[in-house]
């Protein structure tokens with residue numbers, strides 16, 4: 153145990169935690185659950201991009217050993233406030249520090265809740281350090297699934313999915329599931345999707361939709377990037393690729409099921425005709441609490457599901473014409489190699505441009521289609537293959553926006 157935890161004796165049953173992206177939607181929900189169980193969880197490190205005010209509040213509440221910011225000016229402000237408040241928090245700055253706090257020897261579990269490709273290296277660092285990884289950052293798996301899964305296996309890390317669908321699938325699979333669907337009698341993974349805010353919007357109206365409309369999800373409150381992804385259903389596409397890596401399921405084994413109520417969080421279908429589902433209110437604190445406590449159960453602060461209030465559950469097939477991003481993601485998964493990393497990078501640039509009102513909502517799949525078509529896919533052998541494809545795709549996407 154490091155001497156950094158001098159203010160608190162090491163407690164045997166305590167889980168020592170790093171929360172990457174603590175100021176985001178998942179980060180805040182994680183701290184909400186943690187705060188309910190001070191006897192079980194102790195925060196060692198918190199990180200954010202540049203939200204120093206919120207990070208300071210979190211430092212006051214959780215008294216971590218480290219707080220990391222990416223932005224230098226924000227880190228300087230936090231340093232001042234921490235000193236003025238007399239907190240024993242070490243303020244760090246920079247990408248490498250994210251990797252450091254994800255792999256500290258005194259840390260047991262890492263919540264990987266940075267959004268986008270920026271989360272890849274720190275999440276991977278946690279895998280290399282053999283941590284229990286609570287993975288919300290699906291983009292890391294989409295970009296570098298094989299490298300990530302190999303790092304988990306080779307270093308004895310534990311990977312627990314936070315994405316509500318994958319957490320549901322994890323719960324519905326046999327406890328000893330080892331990545332062989334046939335051996336476990338699993339015939340299909342049924343990945344549910346709400347369909348987002350534009351599920352029933354007349355197609356011509358999609359041309360004019362604004363970032364505000366795209367971010368107004370009917371069932372979930374989330375960060376802006378994943379909200380736009382949900383509106384385009386790229387989120388579901390990324391989740392198909394995520395499920396492929398987590399559960400060793402092929403594209404054909406994963407069926408997207410549109411379920412507007414978001415009460416069933418996903419299902420597993422077995423060869424004997426059984427379908428096991430996990431249900432609950434749409435509140436990310438449920439999968440977070442599940443993964444934090446696994447294999448035990450703890451209170452998440454989530455209201456019990458009222459089935460009488462829910463009353464009806466509907467299911468429809470996905471509309472691939474309305475949601476071309478879903479098609480693009482399935483194609484990228486089938487192509488393999490660097491294609492999913494290119495899909496992800498092009499999508500990140502497109503979503504950012506849409507949020508900044510530089511391109512329209514319908515430009516998102518157009519941009520991704522063109523960037524993917526121009527990219528010469530190669531197999532992924534090393535992390536550099538992924539990072540190069542990511543950089544090339546971002547450059548091509550920026551060019552697309554300029555030349556449009």
Ligand code: NAD
Pocket residue numbers: 172173174175176177178179199200201202203222264265266267268270288289290291314315316372373374375376377378436
């Ligand atoms: P968010 O935008 O609310 O928060 C992102 C966090 O990452 C913030 O703390 C931010 O400061 C930090 N961050 C952003 N850019 C960074 C950078 N370049 N370097 C370091 N840190 C950076 O996002 P969110 O909605 O909490 O989503 C986080 C991840 O969880 C995403 O990968 C998302 O797909 C996944 N996820 C989210 C939800 C949800 O309900 N919000 C559900 C399932 C999965």
Ligand code: MG
Pocket residue numbers: 315316317391
């Ligand atoms: Mg999800």
